[in-house]
Amino acid sequence: MTLLAKSAQGKGGPDAIFAYSDMANKRAAEIGRENITNATIGAFLDEKGKVLTLKAVEESMRGLDFSDSVTYAPLKGMPRFIEAVIDATFGDYRPQGYISAIASPGGTGAIHNAFYNYLNRGEVCITTDYCWGNYRTMLREMDCTLETFRTFKDEHFDVESCLAKAGEVAQKQQNVFMLLNTPAHNPTGFSVTDEEWDEVIKGLKAINQNGKNNVVLLVDIAYIDFAGKDARRFMQKFSDLPENFLTLFTFSLSKGYTLYGYRLGALVAVSSSAEVIAEFDKATAASSRATWSNCSKAAMMVMCDFADHAEKMAAFKAQQEALSQNLKQRAEIFVNEAKACGLVTLPYQSGFFLMVPTDTVEIAQEAARLLREEDIFLVPLGKGLRVALCAIVEEKITGLAERINEALKKAQAK
Ligand SMILES: Cc1ncc(COP(=O)(O)O)c(C=O)c1O
Numbered sequence: 001m002t003l004l005a006k007s008a009q010g011k012g013g014p015d016a017i018f019a020y021s022d023m024a025n026k027r028a029a030e031i032g033r034e035n036i037t038n039a040t041i042g043a044f045l046d047e048k049g050k051v052l053t054l055k056a057v058e059e060s061m062r063g064l065d066f067s068d069s070v071t072y073a074p075l076k077g078m079p080r081f082i083e084a085v086i087d088a089t090f091g092d093y094r095p096q097g098y099i100s101a102i103a104s105p106g107g108t109g110a111i112h113n114a115f116y117n118y119l120n121r122g123e124v125c126i127t128t129d130y131c132w133g134n135y136r137t138m139l140r141e142m143d144c145t146l147e148t149f150r151t152f153k154d155e156h157f158d159v160e161s162c163l164a165k166a167g168e169v170a171q172k173q174q175n176v177f178m179l180l181n182t183p184a185h186n187p188t189g190f191s192v193t194d195e196e197w198d199e200v201i202k203g204l205k206a207i208n209q210n211g212k213n214n215v216v217l218l219v220d221i222a223y224i225d226f227a228g229k230d231a232r233r234f235m236q237k238f239s240d241l242p243e244n245f246l247t248l249f250t251f252s253l254s255k256g257y258t259l260y261g262y263r264l265g266a267l268v269a270v271s272s273s274a275e276v277i278a279e280f281d282k283a284t285a286a287s288s289r290a291t292w293s294n295c296s297k298a299a300m301m302v303m304c305d306f307a308d309h310a311e312k313m314a315a316f317k318a319q320q321e322a323l324s325q326n327l328k329q330r331a332e333i334f335v336n337e338a339k340a341c342g343l344v345t346l347p348y349q350s351g352f353f354l355m356v357p358t359d360t361v362e363i364a365q366e367a368a369r370l371l372r373e374e375d376i377f378l379v380p381l382g383k384g385l386r387v388a389l390c391a392i393v394e395e396k397i398t399g400l401a402e403r404i405n406e407a408l409k410k411a412q413a414k
Contacts, residue, residue: 011140017042017133017379020368024377036375037400041391042186042352043260044323052323053258056316060302073297076285077103077266081300084307085266089221089251093232096239098277101268102284103295107222107252110267111179112138112291114248117283118216119144119177125218126165127179130346130355130384132186132220135179151188155347157196163203170213177216178204183231184223184351187386189331191227191349197234205242214244221249225256226324227350243273246280253299255352256320264299327352330389330397337401343408352390356404358383359412366411367404376403 002009017040024038033049044052076082085101086094104110119125121143127135128151136146149165150158162178170176180200183191192200208215224231238247252265269280288294306313327350334354338345346355358364364380371378371385379386385404389397 020379037396038377039388039392040377040379041388044390047393054319056319057257060305064301069298069301073294073300075289075294078300080304084303085251089249089268090235091232093235095236095270097270097272098274099270100277100281101266104265104267105263105292105295106254106265107250110250110265113267113284113287114218116287118175123173125177125179126169130188157192159196159199170207175214175216179218181220183227187353188346188355189348189351194234197237201237208244216246218248222252223351225320226327238270240272246271259299262296262299264296333397334401341402341405343401343405354387356385363411367407370407370410
């Protein structure tokens with residue numbers, strides 16, 4: 001028997017990441033957390049398995065006027081917060097054009113608002129075949145679907161496959177909606193290069209100059225603060241694009257501000273048309289009102305605090321950079337050891353995760369099982385193993401590539 005509405009039937013079910021993370025936690029309770037390697041979690045953890053936080057964020061949060069911070073924030077977000085979000089999104093690379101942003105609960109809320117307002121029911125969003133699984137879940141929730149194209153050709157982003165898919169979708173729906181999670185992609189850690197961006201934008205412009213299609217390009221920058229100093233340079237390329245080419249960015253305070261559970265982010269829009277931005281504001285704010293209403297004022301106040309106090313901003317930036325360097329060191333150990341032992345990884349530049357590809361889904365599952373027997377927990381995601389570099393400290397990373405390589409060889413031989 002089901003009481004669910006037709007549209008709600010068949011959704012939900014086990015989540016691979018949570019399932020593997022639960023197994024790791026269970027084992028940790030049995031033999032001690034220090035005796036296992038838990039590379040399943042998408043949060044930046046220290047050697048004790050505690051989430052790493054930024055002191056400047058904590059101090060700012062503790063300094064807030066409590067009764068002010070618990071009140072409702074404006075629906076679109078506090079005006080100072082919105083300014084700060086736009087500054088933080090683009091840094092020194094703000095594109096020319098009309099720009100706006102609407103607060104959301106994390107990057108997830110921003111993605112939701114983008115899907116909801118720029119796709120008709122039954123339409124598709126396209127992205128890379130290696131991607132964050134929640135995109136599919138969110139699209140399913142609004143009767144839309146995710147279609148994918150090949151992420152890599154050899155060691156590079158597969159621009160050709162990306163544009164071919166865009167061309168295919170252009171035949172079926174007016175808004176060609178493309179989502180690219182870059183820089184520091186989840187789950188591979190690749191970033192689209194500036195040259196590849198040039199080709200993608202050129203190809204998309206050709207599509208939307210056909211007099212039929214619009215382009216909505218959603219760039220998910222959830223991990224941008226871990227992608228190095230030039231990570232924002234590509235953003236200036238979205239200057240003065242045609243009026244029917246809308247670029248959206250998902251801004252999130254989860255990773256870069258270590259405020260995961262506070263649930264704050266924003267959807268940022270860039271267009272050469274004032275009208276397109278005005279309708280973005282109106283529609284996105286209406287969606288917010290109709291789903292979660294307003295967002296965490298405390299987290300907004302922290303961003304405003306930094307924006308208003310240069311010394312706090314400087315301390316925050318320095319600490320954020322230190323965190324990013326820490327991740328880089330972790331990644332370097334893994335990547336160097338992988339090269340030394342011949343373990344193949346997908347192209348990784350930066351970010352929380354890295355992928356070891358396998359020939360089949362079964363090999364990935366079997367390798368994960370064998371590693372579990374050694375108390376190493378990784379998530380098999382499709383044809384590959386995802387290594388959450390963010391969740392394990394250097395001493396646990398040392399030697400890990402070798403052990404994955406051994407497990408893969410055994411799994412392949414079966
Ligand atoms: C690729 C990607 N995009 C967006 C998000 C959204 O995160 P949040 O909603 O916590 O900001 C995540 C979180 O894991 C992610 O991995």
